[in-house]
Amino acid sequence: MESIEQPKQDELSRLLILLEQAQKSLSQHWLRDGFVIELLLASVIARGHLLIVEVPGRH
Numbered sequence: 001m002e003s004i005e006q007p008k009q010d011e012l013s014r015l016l017i018l019l020e021q022a023q024k025s026l027s028q029h030w031l032r033d034g035f036v037i038e039l040l041l042a043s044v045i046a047r048g049h050l051l052i053v054e055v056p057g058r059h
Contacts, residue, residue, distance in 0.1 A: 019041060026037045036052065043050040 022041060023034075023037055026040070027034060030037060040050055040052075
């Protein structure tokens with residue numbers, strides 16, 4: 001198996017740091033399940049959509 005080239009590994013490390021920072025920032029404002037934040041970030045990276053549905057009366 002080929003090893004990851006250094007520039008690509010640096011980019012991946014930078015991306016992971018940015019994702020961790022985004023997750024921390026979002027978790028300060030979104031006080032619910034951290035899994036939802038992970039889904040949100042995954043949908044942004046995939047250029048997709050995410051529909052968040054709340055249980056009625058639950059704020």
